[in-house]
Amino acid sequence: MSTENPRKWRFTWEAQSHVPNLRLFIFDSYTRPSVQCQNLKVHLNPSQSLVLVSWFEELEVSLRVPTPRVLVDPESPVSFRAFDDHIEVKLVLLLPVDHPIVSSFDSVLNLSEGRENAVFDALKPLEMDSDLKSLSSSGGVHFYCRSCSFKLTKSPLRHFVEMPSVDWREVADNWFGTCCCSFGGISEKLVTGYAKSYTCAEGICQLSFTTLTLCKDDLVEWKSRDQVGCQPSDSGADINGDNGFGEASLDSRSQCGGVITCDDPSEETQASDREKFMHFKNENIAGKFRCGVNEEETNDDASSCLLPESDLPKNVPSAPGCCDHEKSHVLNHIDEDHTHHVSETKETKANQKCLLNGFLGNVFMVRSFNRSVDVEWIEYVCPQCSSLLGAYPYGNGYAPVDSGVRLFKCYISTCMPVGGSGDLFRAYTLERMFTNQLLESAKDESSYRTVVKDVKTKSPLLQIVLLNPNSWSCAGYCVDAESDTGPVSSMYLHPVIKVLFSDCSNSTESQSRMIEEWETKNLADEVFMLTRQLKELIKSLVSRKDLLPASYSCLQGLSLSSMRR
Incomplete structure (x- = not known):
């Protein structure tokens, strides 16, 4: 038959x-x-x-x-x-x-036990707001490779924020216009300021619909496509220029720590120095220093007014002469030492210029209008099984450009066992x-x-x-x-x-x-x-x-x- x-x-x-x-x-x-x-x-x-x-x-x-x-x-x-x-x-x-009656049919009949759980996960819509609330209220989350269960993070992540919209330039233009003679200048300042201030900070995870962006220092094992080495300092370069300070340490030969060299080329040390310098720059320079010395008493040779050692990067000594109270004076000091010219009005740092072209757009699916020619996306794979986990941006000799690695939700889990009831990404x-x-x-x-x-x-x-x-x-x-x-x-x-x-x-x-x-x-x-x-x-x-x-x-x-x- x-x-x-x-x-x-x-x-x-x-x-x-x-x-x-x-x-x-x-x-x-x-x-x-x-x-x-x-x-x-x-x-x-x-x-x-x-x-x-x-x-x-x-x-x-x-x-x-x-x-x-x-x-x-x-x-x-x-x-x-x-x-x-x-x-x-x-x-x-x-x-x-x-x-709606059909959608709630199974829950009314209490049929959501056992094997049906996976079915309902597949029927549940994917919502980023729900992910953000669940992760933020979890008290700390590790991320695991979905293929081999390898733990990817050094310690539980507790701080989760929404990834900024990739349309922030368009939004700024809509609010203030694009003409430089009117409010367009404000738009440009907002965009440039956003690009300058953006960085992937350790311990903070940024969420989009498809990805999680983690600082590379939060990962258990981090290796870029090629371990990018430092470049020798150039007396004509500035800290906001193409050489940047992101992958170098600060040389003690400078009175104010302005010379950038390659004393310690290791990735870990460079990352640590970069974070300390960013802290130093953002926290201590943004206003008047409290030095305990009257402004009239200060001069270029003063040695009694020093920045606190705890606020300085490890490789920067408490050098005499760094005693000005105003942010602009400190920056001018670096100019006088003929090291690197630092100014808030200078162009955006080279590795952040890519932001102005919208490279932060969704790397899971990069749209043509926000694809930057300055950035190459490199696959990030599991250190243990080499399964694809996400990608990171490479450009201007930096990897990642913004220290951030994007992990795709469909390749990671938030708990063990992978895909269990506690896995917030099991439906992805x-x-x-x-x-x-x-x-x-x-x-x-x-x-x-x-x-x-x-x-x-x-x-x-x-x-x-x-x-x-x-x-x-x-x-x-x-x-x-x-x-x-x-x-x-x-x-x-x-x-x-x-x-x-x-x-x-x-x-x-x-x-x-x-x-x-x-x-x-x-x-x-x-x-x-x-x-x-x-x-x-x-x-x-x-x-x-x-x-x-x-x-x-x-x-x-x-x-x-x-x-x-």
Whole structure:
């Protein structure tokens, strides 16, 4: 009999938001139902949450298909039809699948125990505000690699803040305008001041929808792509210039600690010195020093007025001569020593200029308008298993540029065991994060066509067209109605988006040109992602092609698939 192995028959349930209909596709790889499935019958069994399908093909074939947890109207007739490559069944719903009553159906019936927990996590929307509240109230959180459970952080993190919007330049311009003759100057000062003041401080974690930004000093093991060494000091350089002070220590040969050298090239020492110097600069220079000496009594040779040793970087001595009370006087002292010219009115430090181009944008999916040409994104991998965990910005000889490493929520856990009930990120997957970002992009740009490119090579790797952002779906294998009379597992519809896509990873040069032309002609959105993420997404899209019959697999030369949201 041709149904000795009924598991060859697959089924997929599909519904649309706000539409009270539910469609069922039943198909296999080689049967032609329109010809071979004679005397087709379909019967709905609401008490057992089953659809029974039978036909004659030499002998009678009977299959059982579990129905998802929805409110089906048992009084409405069931419609069905056999096509060349599938059988289609339509049921009428009492309420659409996204109706609030349906959404709370399981919780009302107290069905959220055991195996269903994972299902409800997948149905729960991803919310950054909820993450921020949960992390802030946790009392301290370690982060772990989801692949091998390696503990990534030195000590529990307790301070969590929201990552600033990547649109702060646009916001400032909207408030104050862009004309330098009016309030535009304020806008520029705000933007420049933000870029100067931004840094990833140890012990503070910044959250966005897709990432956590940690200071590299909070990680158990930190190694940049190449351990960037210091560069010799240049008498013509200034601290806010290209050489910067971020990766160097302060030389004791200067009276006020202004000369930057490479006395200690180790990453750890440099980071420590940088933090102390930033503390020294921000706290002690920003106003008058309390020295216990009258201003009239001070002069360039005074030795009785010294900055507290505790406020100075370790490599900076309590040198005589640093005695001025005003911030500008201290800065002028450094000028007089012919070391490095420091001024608040100077240009933004080189490694922070990248901020002005918006490089802080979401590295999970970098938008074309905030991709900086000055920054290269480097993959950050687990020190133990080398699984991808995130990325960090490299530029101007600094890695990371702002001392921050971005960890993707879909690759980390907040507790042990990984994925346990206490894991705040257990509902995050690469697919869901990408889908939400794609929907956000479509909403902002009114563009339903996207070309996803490699963030390093800038080559297009994925074409994607959003067809329907509000679909619901679930799939599985049919069960032989005669040989298996046991209970059928519960089915849950998952929110998905339906898309057309094309894998461009192996495109020729001429095909790449065609993609560029398609992008220009259709005003497609352009985004950039890491290579390994893109390959994983493409693999997921290809696997989801098989959830519908072959007649639904292609449209306009692109493949039809779906992604969870």
